[in-house]
Amino acid sequence: MRAVRLSVVTAAATAAAVAAVTGCTEKSDASSDDHVVEVTATDSKCEVSKKEFPAGHVQLDVTNKGSKVTEVYLLFPDDRIVTERENIGPGTRQKVTAEVKAGAYRIACKPGMKGQGIRQDVTVTGGGTAAKRDPRLDAAVAAYRQYAQEQADATLPKAKVFADAVKAGDIEGAKKAYATSRIGW
Structure with missing residues (x-):
């Protein structure tokens, strides 16, 4: 016992x-307008407010305007997950923050939380500042x-x-x- x-x-x-x-961790710089990407998910679309944003902390501000529960992913081009937010109900908003370096990425919305999702290619520019560990x-x-x-x-x-x-x-x-x-x- x-x-x-x-x-x-x-x-x-x-x-x-x-x-x-x-x-005790530092607050991210993702709240600046440059680092916020609005994602509007519906049952048939995944719209992003910008296709290019600077490296560093990025915040995905997700609104589900569809009728199904959805998931939103920030992916590397080879489909590895950078960050994700699941179970975003219809009519709700969620935020997810990630640290990203310059390069190509994809934002994917998965209506009904099934399949490969609806994808948008995005580009992260500049060197950005890495988060302090x-x-x-x-x-x-x-x-x-x-x-x-x-x-x-x-x-x-x-x-x-x-x-x-x-x-x-x-x-x-x-x-x-x-x-x-x-x-x-």
């Missing part, structure tokens, strides 16, 4: 640390990554015991292994 309590306490402490340092955030992420790995390392062998018992038809063995196979998560 102590391991369960310790895991919960560790998870709560890590979440609190991440929340605390997140409040906060070492406290890096430390919080590293601590959480270590915690998650430790939990996985401790849980997976116990889950295997449970799964092996189920596969073998050993119901009593599976019952005995079930609770301990869930300790980390």
Whole structure:
């Protein structure tokens, strides 16, 4: 029982640390008009207010004027996701901010959250300023990554015991292994 309590306490402490340092980050420069791209999504269109904007932090200000829930993505030309916002309901607005370097990108709206979406090519110009990394955030992420790995390392062998018992038809063995196979998560 102590391991369960310790895991919960560790998870709560890590979440609190991440929340605390997140409040300390710098505000982005995306609120300037140069860095705001208005995206109007409908069931058949994805309109962007500008096809060219400067590098740095960019804010997509998305309005869904369609009848379906939509998603909006900022993509590299090879379809890797730079940033995304999902579950934008009809008649609602959402904002998403990303840091982008000069180059070619695509903005995609996915009405009904299906398929490849309706795409608009956009160009990011200039060198732009890269966001400064906060070492406290890096430390919080590293601590959480270590915690998650430790939990996985401790849980997976116990889950295997449970799964092996189920596969073998050993119901009593599976019952005995079930609770301990869930300790980390």
